[in-house]
Amino acid sequence: MKKIVRFGVSMDEGLIERFDRSIKEKSYENRSEAIRDLIRKELVEEEWSLAKEIAGGITIVYDHHQRQLANRLLSIQHDFHDLIVCCQHVHLDHHNCLEVMVVKGKPEGVRELFNKLRALKGVRHIGLVKSTTGRELV
Ligand code: NI
Numbered sequence: 001m002k003k004i005v006r007f008g009v010s011m012d013e014g015l016i017e018r019f020d021r022s023i024k025e026k027s028y029e030n031r032s033e034a035i036r037d038l039i040r041k042e043l044v045e046e047e048w049s050l051a052k053e054i055a056g057g058i059t060i061v062y063d064h065h066q067r068q069l070a071n072r073l074l075s076i077q078h079d080f081h082d083l084i085v086c087c088q089h090v091h092l093d094h095h096n097c098l099e100v101m102v103v104k105g106k107p108e109g110v111r112e113l114f115n116k117l118r119a120l121k122g123v124r125h126i127g128l129v130k131s132t133t134g135r136e137l138v
Contacts, residue, residue: 009035044132048107052136055085055104057129058114063095066122070097073120077101080113096124104133 023034047054064070077084083105090098103110110128118126 040137043137044130047132047136048130051107053105053133054107054110054130055102055133056110056131058101058103058110058117059125059127059129060099060101060117060123061092061125062097062099062120062123064097065095069120069122073099073117076113076116076120080109083109083113 019034020031023031026034028034028037044054060073062069062073077087083103085102085104087102088100090100092098103113114126114128117123
């Protein structure tokens with residue numbers, strides 16, 4: 001069983017009052033879980049900056065009627081086949097498609113993939129969720 005460590009933190013009263021309001025809105029039951037999540041978020045950012053193996057998601061919304069876009073998108077996905085774990089395509093309406101790609105690998109590869117997709121003409125929105133393989137997080 002993992003050992004739990006308690007520690008005290010000193011801060012300005014106004015800051016902790018604001019933090020308490022913020023975590024209440026997010027439905028945290030106590031400060032400890034909110035602070036643990038903040039620490040994990042920081043550590044995941046560090047994983048992305050230290051070129052470790054990361055996991056995440058890319059969402060992309062585009063008009064499939066845009067000339068050549070679907071072909072270019074497919075071609076880029078094949079170039080990065082070692083990074084893309086899976087891909088889900090949703091036909092949102094007559095024009096718009098949503099694709100969700102789960103990615104795992106080196107962060108620089110994921111960034112390169114993201115930038116190539118973002119540069120495609122006809123992309124209406126693209127998002128990147130920086131997550132983790134979870135191996136180094138408790
Ligand atoms: Ni579609």
